[in-house]
Amino acid sequence: MMPFPGATIISQLLKNNVTKNGGNEQFPGSGGLSSGGSEVHQEDACSNSSRESPQECMSPFGRPPALSQFDMERLSDEHLRAKRARVENIIRGMSHSPSVTLRAGEGAEREREGAHQPPSPRESYRENKRKQKLPQQQQQSFQQLVSARKEQKHEERRQLKLQLEDMQKQLRQLQEKFYQIYDSTDSENDENDGNQSEDSLLSDGGGVRADRDRQTLDSNADNDRSDNEISDLDPGRFLDRARALLREQTMMEEGDKPKRDGPRGGGKGQGPPSMNTEGKQLAETLKQELNSAMSQVVDTVVKVFAKPPRPSVPQVFPPLQMPQDRFISVNGDNPNFHTANQRLQCFGDVIIPNPLDSFGGMQVPSINDQTEALPLVVRKNSADHQSSSLPSHGGHHHPSLHPSPLSATVGFSPPSFRHPFPLPLMGYPFQSPLGTPSGGYPGKDRSSPESLDLSRETTSLRTKMSSNHLNHHRSCSSPSHPGSASEGLSLSLIKSECGDLQDMSEISPYSGSTSFQIQEGLSPNHLKKAKLMFFYARYPSSNMLKMFFSDVKFNRCITSQLIKWFSNFREFYYIQMEKFARQAINDGVTGSEEMNVSRDCELYRALNMHYNKANDFEVPDRFLEVAQITLREFFNAIVAGKDVDPSWKKAIYKVICKLDSEVPEIFKSPNCLQELLHE
């Protein structure tokens, strides 16, 4: 509703009626409204009732434009005035009727003292509601009435209220008049009419919220005669009907008694032709329309008067849950862990736009069909040929070459990286291009480091993007040609590959620094390093881990986590072994010696994908041997039916754990990743 509904609504209501009536008819009760007072006898009662609670009329708003606006409207149409005068005469005549007076008085009485008769549940609820509102309204009003000017406005609003009350009374009287007409024509058969009109009075006197649908329902419930069609008819048409009805009534009273039969005299069957049904319908519909209009007006005014003094309703503005709470709870006692950016990304359910989104429409390389023909495990005699036939040694993969169904999922990168470690992970020398290797690694000859970061990350990206597809065809044999790949890729792509690493670099105050620092947690790079170490050692001891992760401040938790990592690595490793061994058996392999593990076979690819996803590390040959041994162990055990024993794998584990080789010294360097991956 608008800020000035009290007045605006009324005029609007009347305007609508004028419009509906084609500008020729006027709302019957508007005469009383326009006069600024009431021409009816109940004026005193109405005034008293409204003055008794002046605070109810107060409003913080300015002077309602109702009167002037209204008068303008009235004066603008002389014709309407004439018509209105006619109706007012009727009303005046009605007001002398005892029954009308009584009922109108009851209406006023109700406002003053409450209902003498048991009110309908709806009305009693509404009245209680009103009474509950009063104290707050008074309180708020006194706070606002600090100046005489406001007092004046207050008075004006009260006047408006009075007018509304007058209008209400007149409408009631009009209603009553029609009920009377109806009663006079159909008195003996309609015992419900009294209650009906009473209900209408009760409901309209309170100004319940104007709900047309509800009123229609109520009307239908109260009265079976009510026709759904009727309640939807245009009020203007009913005003016409009302006048016709009145004319008819007058003529009937003056002249002879008309016949009660009529072509449409069905239903209750008593009454003048077209009077019985039409009168009922008219009464019904007019009642509803009046109720609706009155309820709307009164309710709106009351609502407007009541609303401003109560600025804060708790239910309207529930306290916002501050995201900081969640942040604190998430990060516990280490609020310095995240930068502001990081904090944003920590709001688990909040999607933060990040550079990774730039992949949205990106396309990934398609899967090479040739991979489907790759042997599960490379048979002894054919291994070399298979290997040499692969076209993509150091292959160039151009991401935009082939659109693929994968593009949809690949492009949807996770919006945030969840740090698995509760403690700060600062200072780990990840592969930042700004970092410089400090460890003197007497390594093999490497390719020149220029643009190696870019190419390496690009290769990694390529791998990562296709990581969902095990059969993705790519170079398996030689990670020593990484520099040739696609310098054209944008930096954002490269950054996306770093993904979690990038997050780490963003939050680390030591970002770009080569200085080492003992860390209190394991970083993603530590994980990567551990995976590479797995190529040498499947069962590293805790002491060995401490040696190779010297940049980590070891405690029980860190050790357990590292051990757990290797345990998980082994789990995956053995699962793959068993899977491929069973598959080989299903494929008809009869002897374990038929199986070789080469860099071209699927088993190796699966393993490499897991431990060396970026394929930027040259897997030692020894690992292939161990893998082959493991595979054959599984094969033999399964063929021998040992897998019926629930602990049949333990024997294999015993064998495999002895096959660990020494981890190269370079892994002891905290910068080993940079150095290793530069090869």
Add this chain to the structure above:
DNA sequence: TCATGGCCTG
């Protein structure tokens, strides 16, 4: 009792 590994599950 602790450390470790395996298994299962989310």
Add this chain to the structure above:
DNA sequence: CAGGCCATGA
């Protein structure tokens, strides 16, 4: 990959 649970061995 991590957590929980259990079994095992020192």
